[in-house]
Amino acid sequence: MTRRTFVRHATYLTALASRSASAAPALNPNLLAKFVDPLPIPEVAKPTGMRAAPSHPSTKLPYYRVPMRQIECKLHRDLPAARLWCYGSSSPGPTFETRAGQPLLIEWPNELPGKHFLPIDHTLHGAETDTPEVRGIVHVHGAKAPPESDGYPEDWYVPGKSRTYFYPNAQEAAALWYHDHAMGINRLNIYAGMFGLFLIRDDFEDALNLPKGAFEVPLVIYDRLLKQDGQLDYPVSGDPARPWVPEVFGDVMVANGKAFPFLNVEPRKYRFRVLNASNGRFLHLALSNEQKFHQIGTDQGLLPAPVLLERSLLAPGERADWIVDFTGRAGEQIVLNNDSFQVMQFRVGQTKSPDTSLLPATLRPVPKIPESAAVKTRPLALIEQMTMKGESMSMLLNNTPWHMPVTENPVLDSVEIWSFINTTDDSHPIHLHLVRFQILDRRRFEPFFYQNTGEVRYTGPVTPPAPEEAGWKDTVRADPRMVTRIIVRFEGYLGRYVWHCHVLEHEDNEMMRPYEVIAAAIR
Numbered sequence: 001m002t003r004r005t006f007v008r009h010a011t012y013l014t015a016l017a018s019r020s021a022s023a024a025p026a027l028n029p030n031l032l033a034k035f036v037d038p039l040p041i042p043e044v045a046k047p048t049g050m051r052a053a054p055s056h057p058s059t060k061l062p063y064y065r066v067p068m069r070q071i072e073c074k075l076h077r078d079l080p081a082a083r084l085w086c087y088g089s090s091s092p093g094p095t096f097e098t099r100a101g102q103p104l105l106i107e108w109p110n111e112l113p114g115k116h117f118l119p120i121d122h123t124l125h126g127a128e129t130d131t132p133e134v135r136g137i138v139h140v141h142g143a144k145a146p147p148e149s150d151g152y153p154e155d156w157y158v159p160g161k162s163r164t165y166f167y168p169n170a171q172e173a174a175a176l177w178y179h180d181h182a183m184g185i186n187r188l189n190i191y192a193g194m195f196g197l198f199l200i201r202d203d204f205e206d207a208l209n210l211p212k213g214a215f216e217v218p219l220v221i222y223d224r225l226l227k228q229d230g231q232l233d234y235p236v237s238g239d240p241a242r243p244w245v246p247e248v249f250g251d252v253m254v255a256n257g258k259a260f261p262f263l264n265v266e267p268r269k270y271r272f273r274v275l276n277a278s279n280g281r282f283l284h285l286a287l288s289n290e291q292k293f294h295q296i297g298t299d300q301g302l303l304p305a306p307v308l309l310e311r312s313l314l315a316p317g318e319r320a321d322w323i324v325d326f327t328g329r330a331g332e333q334i335v336l337n338n339d340s341f342q343v344m345q346f347r348v349g350q351t352k353s354p355d356t357s358l359l360p361a362t363l364r365p366v367p368k369i370p371e372s373a374a375v376k377t378r379p380l381a382l383i384e385q386m387t388m389k390g391e392s393m394s395m396l397l398n399n400t401p402w403h404m405p406v407t408e409n410p411v412l413d414s415v416e417i418w419s420f421i422n423t424t425d426d427s428h429p430i431h432l433h434l435v436r437f438q439i440l441d442r443r444r445f446e447p448f449f450y451q452n453t454g455e456v457r458y459t460g461p462v463t464p465p466a467p468e469e470a471g472w473k474d475t476v477r478a479d480p481r482m483v484t485r486i487i488v489r490f491e492g493y494l495g496r497y498v499w500h501c502h503v504l505e506h507e508d509n510e511m512m513r514p515y516e517v518i519a520a521a522i523r
């Protein structure tokens with residue numbers, strides 16, 4: 001048993017202990033009826049009018065208003081309604097349907113109540129006792145947005161306040177998503193339900209004639225712990241002064257806001273826009289009939305060509321664009337599984353509307369950025385700090401806590417290689433704001449030698465990214481005891497952004513750093 005496996009196990013036991021001590025007992029998910037709720041499809045956000053563009057007041061842009069709110073919503077037919085926090089009136093919030101090159105404005109008013117309902121750890125940076133309990137700030141994950149609209153974690157605001165953000169959408173078709181990013185409580189706000197999809201479309205994608213309309217379905221998948229009264233349960237450590245836990249793993253799989261839902265499908269091709277919105281669970285998704293499916297896109301858009309898969313691995317924050325063909329499966333009931341957990345069920349009906357959609361042999365070229373284009377390589381160590389008792393204390397990027405001065409300062413439009421040297425026993429999904437990047441490779445190394453000498457000694461071969469990762473990415477798995485290299489062109493805007501681990505418990509405990517895109521002259 002590795003230390004991490006032990007901690008996972010210990011966390012689970014702690015969770016059970018804390019859960020049985022809480023007001024309502026823990027829910028045994030095996031007692032919940034499976035596949036009794038239809039898969040909800042989040043509504044599409046509608047603009048409420050036109051407003052002046054920030055830099056060109058004569059240009060009017062579509063204006064959306066989507067408040068952060070508390071709602072009551074049943075996560076399953078047989079459970080009482082759960083208290084959730086969300087955007088608009090559902091969790092996931094409304095899906096934004098946007099076009100490349102068509103900018104828009106979104107106002108995100110904070111209409112949350114004055115008290116948090118999940119366990120805040122006041123020892124975490126940014127969540128001290130003199131900081132308001134309830135804070136929100138929205139980040140559109142994967143958006144090439146100016147820094148003042150990116151949702152910097154310290155730009156949070158309290159109930160009664162609001163922000164209007166400008167999204168230029170000057171980027172290729174992709175499935176982005178929006179979620180909370182408030183410093184020190186991000187994991188709690190997202191667990192409470194604060195996320196939704198933000199789809200960008202463009203003419204290139206339209207011309208491919210992929211399945212669309214009712215045959216293109218968002219699948220936002222995440223795990224939760226629930227109590228018997230239907231409420232969310234967020235585990236705590238044994239120390240009331242420091243309730244933070246290093247990871248959260250739920251035993252109830254939720255898709256689009258329902259536990260174990262079903263979807264009626266026709267025997268034809270479907271496109272699924274899959275997002276792993278879990279706090280810490282890595283998804284390994286497969287169909288119960290061992291049917292293969294194609295992945296056509298990743299975080300930042302289409303792959304060069306479809307990749308045939310029988311299993312799809314998605315770290316928290318990652319997206320996959322799938323084509324699943326139910327042709328010839330009329331009458332079958334197919335379960336989407338995540339390891340040993342059931343997620344949802346597809347019920348294939350008998351009738352089929354004409355399917356004129358295509359699965360093209362080639363999709364969108366992804367021109368490789370040559371390594372020779374890089375002006376700088378940054379070795380960035382991923383570190384887990386332990387207490388004397390061997391418990392996780394905090395996680396660090398580049399061995400540097402959040403509050404220290406910026407160390408990553410790429411020049412606008414320059415290319416850099418970032419080399420994540422993961423000394424820990426965990427896989428960390430690393431996300432850079434603002435940019436898209438390509439994965440170069442992964443390679444095993446000796447963590448102990450590195451920690452003693454600062455030198456990377458490789459012990460394995462260079463492994464290229466899997467075919468389904470070989471497109472434009474914004475989140476990459478930095479696997480344990482591996483050096484993972486990405487190549488990035490820092491396009492878009494000057495200014496302050498962040499990069500962080502997308503395991504939310506890590507992110508909230510120092511595994512996030514500012515970075516700054518600078519002009520060449522001031523370097």
Ligand SMILES: [Cu+2]
Pocket residue numbers: 395426427428429501502503506507511
């Ligand atoms: Cu991490």
